[in-house]
Amino acid sequence: MGKGENHITNTIRTLRFNAGEMTQAALAAEVGVTRQTIVAIEQGRYSPSLEVAFRIAKVFGKPLEEVFSYEG
Amino acid sequence: MTYKELTAIVQVVSVAVVTWWGAAQVAGDPELMQSAPAAAAMLVTAIGISIAFNIVVMIVGSIVVSIAQRAEMKDERADERDRAITTRAMRNGYLVMSVAALAGLLLLAFGNVPTVTATYALFGAAMLGGAADAVSRLVYYRIG
Numbered sequence: 001m002g003k004g005e006n007h008i009t010n011t012i013r014t015l016r017f018n019a020g021e022m023t024q025a026a027l028a029a030e031v032g033v034t035r036q037t038i039v040a041i042e043q044g045r046y047s048p049s050l051e052v053a054f055r056i057a058k059v060f061g062k063p064l065e066e067v068f069s070y071e072g
Numbered sequence: 073m074t075y076k077e078l079t080a081i082v083q084v085v086s087v088a089v090v091t092w093w094g095a096a097q098v099a100g101d102p103e104l105m106q107s108a109p110a111a112a113a114m115l116v117t118a119i120g121i122s123i124a125f126n127i128v129v130m131i132v133g134s135i136v137v138s139i140a141q142r143a144e145m146k147d148e149r150a151d152e153r154d155r156a157i158t159t160r161a162m163r164n165g166y167l168v169m170s171v172a173a174l175a176g177l178l179l180l181a182f183g184n185v186p187t188v189t190a191t192y193a194l195f196g197a198a199m200l201g202g203a204a205d206a207v208s209r210l211v212y213y214r215i216g
Contacts, residue, residue: 033151036074036213040153045216049152 010068012042015060031055073137075147076154077213082129083206087199090122104188111191118195157216161208169201 016022024042028035033052040046041056048056057067097114098104104111138145150158176193179185 034074034148034154037151037153040216046153052152 006044006047007072008047008068008070009044010041012038012056012067015062015067019060027056027059030059073141073145074213075134075145077210078133078137078145079130080206080209080213082126082133084203084210085129086122086125087203087206089125090118091199093121094118105186106188108188108191111188115191115195153216157209157212160212161205164208165201165205168204169197172197172200 012027016024016027024038025035028038031038031052032055033048037046037048037052041048041052053064053068057064060067094114101110104114134145173194176190176197179193180187180190183189
């Protein structure tokens with residue numbers, strides 16, 4: 001959510017697949033957000049806070065820049 | 073559909089129902105356009121109807137949606153996105169309520185209308201603000 005176009009892309013869908021087709025609900029539970037928020041982040045409709053972004057990266061054991069990238 | 077979206081939908085419908093009920097009362101009783109205490113009493117009843125409507129429809133709606141989705145619908149703990157959406161929706165609701173209240177005051181000041189109108193303007197501004205808040209939440213949950 002935010003004004004203007006979202007320039008932040010992510011690889012969460014791929015990372016979930018590589019993590020044994022982890023469900024959005026399971027990822028949400030590990031990160032501590034709702035499943036709807038994971039859906040919105042994955043679809044690029046919502047840019048998470050830095051803290052949530054780091055938590056997502058930590059779940060997959062990846063550095064932040066492998067999960068999120070900015071295409072400005 | 074999530075519990076929070078259902079809550080917003082019910083709130084919008086509730087505003088419509090209360091508006092319809094209030095309009096019907098005013099149409100059927102001319103005193104409601106002449107006496108502020110009578111108008112206020114009717115609007116207090118309208119608030120009661122709105123609360124009862126929300127409770128009943130939320131219970132029934134939760135059951136119906138749970139059956140349709142084949143999963144129990146329950147309210148999840150709000151996260152950062154929920155809080156951001158709530159904040160933006162409240163801001164919209166506050167703005168709409170302020171403009172509606174100002175419009176009501178201007179109408180009273182320059183519109184040569186009965187003073188009982190102030191009672192309806194105050195109530196209407198609050199209802200419009202609530203509706204704007206609920207509609208905003210629905211939109212933000214869809215787009216962001």
